[in-house]
Amino acid sequence: LTYESFKQMFAQVTNPPIDPIREEVVTSLECMVGPEGDLVTTQESSAHRLRLRSPLLTVEQMEAIKSMNHMGWTSRVLDATYDVNEGTAGLERTLDRLAQEASAAVADGVACVVISDRAQGLSRVAVSSLLSCGAVHHHLVQKLERTRVAILLDSAEARDVHHFCTLTGFGADGVCPYLAIEAVRMLREDNLVPNAPGSDSPAPLEKLVDNYFHAVEHGMLKVFAKMGISTLASYKGAQIFEALGLNSDVVAKCFKGTVSRVEGVGFDQLAADALAMHHMGFPARATAPDGKAETATLRNAGEYHWRGEKDGVPTERHLNDPKAIQHLQAASRQNSPDEYRKYADITDELNKGCNLRGMITFKSDREPVPVDQVEPASNIVKRFCTGAMSYGSISLEAHSTLARAMNRLGGKSNTGEGGENPRRLVPQADGSKNPERSAIKQVASGRFGVTAYYLSNSDEIQIKMAQGAKPGEGGELPGTKVQGDIAVTRMSTPGVGLISPPPHHDIYSIEDLAQLIHDCKNSNPSSRVSVKLVSENGVGTIAAGVVKGKADHVLISGHDGGTGASRWTGIKSAGLPWELGLAETQQTLVANDLRGRTVLQTDGQLK
Numbered sequence: 001l002t003y004e005s006f007k008q009m010f011a012q013v014t015n016p017p018i019d020p021i022r023e024e025v026v027t028s029l030e031c032m033v034g035p036e037g038d039l040v041t042t043q044e045s046s047a048h049r050l051r052l053r054s055p056l057l058t059v060e061q062m063e064a065i066k067s068m069n070h071m072g073w074t075s076r077v078l079d080a081t082y083d084v085n086e087g088t089a090g091l092e093r094t095l096d097r098l099a100q101e102a103s104a105a106v107a108d109g110v111a112c113v114v115i116s117d118r119a120q121g122l123s124r125v126a127v128s129s130l131l132s133c134g135a136v137h138h139h140l141v142q143k144l145e146r147t148r149v150a151i152l153l154d155s156a157e158a159r160d161v162h163h164f165c166t167l168t169g170f171g172a173d174g175v176c177p178y179l180a181i182e183a184v185r186m187l188r189e190d191n192l193v194p195n196a197p198g199s200d201s202p203a204p205l206e207k208l209v210d211n212y213f214h215a216v217e218h219g220m221l222k223v224f225a226k227m228g229i230s231t232l233a234s235y236k237g238a239q240i241f242e243a244l245g246l247n248s249d250v251v252a253k254c255f256k257g258t259v260s261r262v263e264g265v266g267f268d269q270l271a272a273d274a275l276a277m278h279h280m281g282f283p284a285r286a287t288a289p290d291g292k293a294e295t296a297t298l299r300n301a302g303e304y305h306w307r308g309e310k311d312g313v314p315t316e317r318h319l320n321d322p323k324a325i326q327h328l329q330a331a332s333r334q335n336s337p338d339e340y341r342k343y344a345d346i347t348d349e350l351n352k353g354c355n356l357r358g359m360i361t362f363k364s365d366r367e368p369v370p371v372d373q374v375e376p377a378s379n380i381v382k383r384f385c386t387g388a389m390s391y392g393s394i395s396l397e398a399h400s401t402l403a404r405a406m407n408r409l410g411g412k413s414n415t416g417e418g419g420e421n422p423r424r425l426v427p428q429a430d431g432s433k434n435p436e437r438s439a440i441k442q443v444a445s446g447r448f449g450v451t452a453y454y455l456s457n458s459d460e461i462q463i464k465m466a467q468g469a470k471p472g473e474g475g476e477l478p479g480t481k482v483q484g485d486i487a488v489t490r491m492s493t494p495g496v497g498l499i500s501p502p503p504h505h506d507i508y509s510i511e512d513l514a515q516l517i518h519d520c521k522n523s524n525p526s527s528r529v530s531v532k533l534v535s536e537n538g539v540g541t542i543a544a545g546v547v548k549g550k551a552d553h554v555l556i557s558g559h560d561g562g563t564g565a566s567r568w569t570g571i572k573s574a575g576l577p578w579e580l581g582l583a584e585t586q587q588t589l590v591a592n593d594l595r596g597r598t599v600l601q602t603d604g605q606l607k
Contacts, residue, residue, distance in 0.1 A: 002128045002270065003163050006241040006258075007559065008574040010226040010472030012465045012533055013513055013542050017472045017502035020218075020225040027221050028231045029054045033150040033173040034073070034111050048072075050112075050150065055164065055174050055220075055232060056213045062154055062176035066114055075112040076105045077154075080132045081124040084278065088271035094127050095253065099139035106145045116154035118178070125278045129155040129175075130166055131270070134254035137171030137237070146171075154178060161219030162573040168220075170255060171237045184208050219569055225502065226472025226574065242537050242576060259537045261580060262356070304568065319354045319605060321346060347607045355605075356579040382410040387603060388442050388464065388532070390416025392477050392486045400424065400436045412439035417464060417475050417500065419449015419489045425457040440530070443520065445474055446500035448490040455523040460553065463516060465507075466534040468557035468604050470570035474500030510542075514549030521550075528552035528599075535559060535581025535604075540588030547594045556581040558604020578602045 011017045020027060030053050037046025048071070057065070068075050078101050082090035098115065105113050115133060117126035133153055140146040153172050156179035158164060167175055187193050188202050196203040203211075224235050243251055245264030280298060300307050302315035306322060309315055324346040331339035351358030386406055391399045393416065403424070406413040415438040424436040441458035443450055455461060466472065477490075479497040487494040507513050513531070520529045530553035531546045533539055543554050559575030582602045589595040 001157065001163075002130045003166050004572075005243055005245045005264070006162075006166050006573075007244055007536075007576050008162070008165065008223055008226060008472075009240045009242060009536055010466065010534070010574060011228045012471070012536075012539075013507065013510055013545065015228050016508055018225045018228050018230060019474075019501045020222045021499065022501065023225075023230070024221075026230045027224070028233075029217055029220065031055065031173070031232045031236060033152075035149065036147040052174055054213065054217055055168050055172070055236075056216060057152070057174050057176040058209060059176060059178050059181055062114070062152070062178070065112060065152060066154075068112070072109075073111045074109070075114055075152075076101075076108075076110045077114045077116050078102065078105075078136075079119050080115050080117045080127045080129070081119045082127070084123050084125050084275070086125075088268050088275065090125065091127060091131075091271035091274060092267050095131060095135040098127075098132055098136050102136045102140060102149070102151075103143055103145060106140070106149050110149060112150040112152060114152045114154055117156055118154055120156070120278075122282045125274055126156065128270070128274065129153050129157045130163075130170065131250075131254050133167055133172045134170045138254065138256045150174075152176070159183075161216055161223065161569045164216055165220055165223045165235075165573075166241065168232065168236050169239055169241060173236070180212070181209055184212055219567070222473070222567070223569065223574075244576065261537070317350065317353050319347070319350050319607070321350055324350065351607070356577050360579075378410075384409065384411040385440065385601070385603070386411075386413045388414040388416040388440070388462065388467075390418030390442075390448075390475070390477075391420065391489055392418045392481055393475075396485065403436045403438045406439070407433070407435050407437070412460065414438060414440040414462065415442050415449075417442050417444030417446060417448055418477070418486070419454060419491070421485065421489045422453060425453065441527075442532075443516075444500055445502070446498060448492065448498060448500075451491075452523060455520065455527075458524055458527045460528050460530055461520045461524060462530040462532055462553075462555070463513070463520065463551075464532045465513070466532065466557070467566075468534055468559055468575060470566035471534040471536070471559070471575045472502055473566070473570055474502045476500075476566075510545040510549060513546065517549050517551055530555055530601075532557060533581075535576045535578050537576070537584075539581045540584035540586075543585045544588050544592050544594055547589065547598045551598060553599045553601065554585065555601045555603065556585050558602065560605045578604045 030051065032049045032051055034049040036049070037043055050073070065075055066077060078098050080094065080098060082094040086093065102113050113136070115129070115136060117129065120126040133151060136151060137146065140149065150173045151171055152174045153167060154176050158167060158175050158177045159180040164175060185205055188205055188208060193202040193208060195201060202208070224230065227240050229235050239255065239258050241258060243255060243258050243260035244262065246260060247263045247266045248260065249266055250270065251258055251260045302318065306318045306320070307315045324343050327339045327343035327346065330336060331343055384406070386402045389399070403413040420438055420441070424434055426434055428434060437457065439459040440462050441454055441460070442462045442464050444464040467475065477498040479495045482490070482492055482496060482498055483494050490498065492498055507516060517529050517531070529551055531551045532555040533542060533546070534557045539556065543556070546554055556578055558578030582600070585600060586595070589598070589600070
């Protein structure tokens with residue numbers, strides 16, 4: 001889907017994120033839509049607008065708006081489908097038609113246009129709601145007509161938090177996810193919804209839809225909060241995304257002004273994808289016998305978990321492939337170089353379709369350096385570090401084993417933000433360091449387990465400003481995990497869930513971060529101080545400020561790191577590949593004559 005080509009932006013260090021849980025009182029999804037009045041005068045007609053309590057609309061609300069004819073307010077439905085026989089050329093033609101029809105509606109005094117894909121069927125292909133919304137929105141902006149009309153979407157495509165965030169971010173005033181609502185209805189009819197409390201039957205459909213809307217709205221507020229935004233009015237049309245994998249023609253037509261640093265697919269490929277999706281929904285095959293699952297269900301495309309191909313239907317490619325993991329397990333159990341080579345070969349091949357680095361090859365006109373002149377592997381591994389996985393998110397056995405392994409190699413293990421049991425810091429009888437001691441001690445916004453003893457037993461103190469798996473959010477550990485030694489190590493109450501605030505409570509500017517760097521250096525003068533940032537557009541400027549704040553080390557984390565203790569919205573839709581962040585940071589530091597003052601590191605699913 002087109003939504004997957006956009007990554008949510010987030011705040012780090014300056015303009016910090018807000019806390020959507022503890023600061024919920026200042027958040028709002030309410031918004032006024034429709035023709036705006038003159039901003040410099042006060043008139044009664046300026047208040048003649050429609051107030052939506054949420055951008056999510058029920059089917060009944062959408063139908064009421066479609067048929068509205070009240071006090072001069074009328075609406076017009078624009079058909080966002082095209083004939084399947086038009087092929088790939090139909091997509092751009094339809095976008096142009098929608099833009100012209102929207103302008104005509106404004107000229108006719110229509111207050112609300114509804115872009116609908118309900119006409120899709122066996123012979124009609126639906127245009128992506130994001131493409132149609134973006135094209136109409138930017139066309140009206142260019143014609144100076146956007147403030148004279150509301151744009152609503154009647155969409156079968158939109159269903160999860162990121163979809164609604166991108167739609168509102170690119171100009172939609174409201175969305176009716178009618179197919180998602182229909183799916184909720186079918187789940188209820190098929191008895192796949194738990195019974196309501198104290199009842200022998202599921203809750204009414206209206207209550208289930210309300211629950212679905214509530215969950216989506218909460219997720220949207222959390223996405224807004226990543227950028228320090230508290231209201232929908234501030235987020236709508238702000239385009240706080242970076243495009244990844246779309247070419248400049250698509251961006252110019254539908255997402256003008258959006259940052260896009262690498263090229264990608266164009267309208268032809270997007271149209272081909274739309275046709276492929278259409279054929280999946282309306283397959284040209286004999287109808288399966290009644291009672292067969294194929295009559296009513298689509299194949300699981302493996303969006304969230306790996307699924308193999310079947311009957312020629314492609315599925316999402318995952319870097320953690322079962323065949324690769326099989327060889328990795330065999331390599332570790334049998335200490336087999338041959339099995340590891342098989343794992344590496346499969347992973348290298350998967351990288352070509354999953355990561356930017358897999359699409360890059362070395363270009364050199366020089367003869368290869370003889371292997372005996374290359375730094376030995378025993379020295380290279382000393383620069384390796386583990387990911388910052390906290391004790392509690394992973395088990396004590398895994399956490400301590402990682403520390404033992406890295407200490408044996410001469411590398412560094414990272415405690416994560418959950419602290420480290422003081423027993424693991426006690427030196428051995430011969431005075432050598434404890435083999436389970438982690439070299440890198442992380443300081444995050446929750447300050448879990450951070451003591452003077454903890455900091456003084458470190459080779460590196462890492463200030464976590466953002467996390468790859470969920471940038472702009474804080475770490476979360478459910479109360480069921482906060483038990484026994486985990487609670488003691490984190491210095492918290494057993495059974496009480498731990499949620500780190502998204503921002504550090506004492507960091508609201510680069511000067512505040514410089515103060516924390518100074519404090520960390522005083523806590524352990526022999527330890528270097530690192531600042532962890534996450535790749536996004538502008539991270540190079542932030543890194544330059546961090547280096548000027550006297551950080552010894554800067555870590556640029558990729559968007560796919562973390563233990564997975566995050567919401568899917570953050571894991572899949574926030575942050576960017578480390579390749580882009582690392583390249584920008586390197587160039588910015590060199591341009592400002594700062595590169596020699598720091599060590600630069602990256603992480604995030606490196607294999």
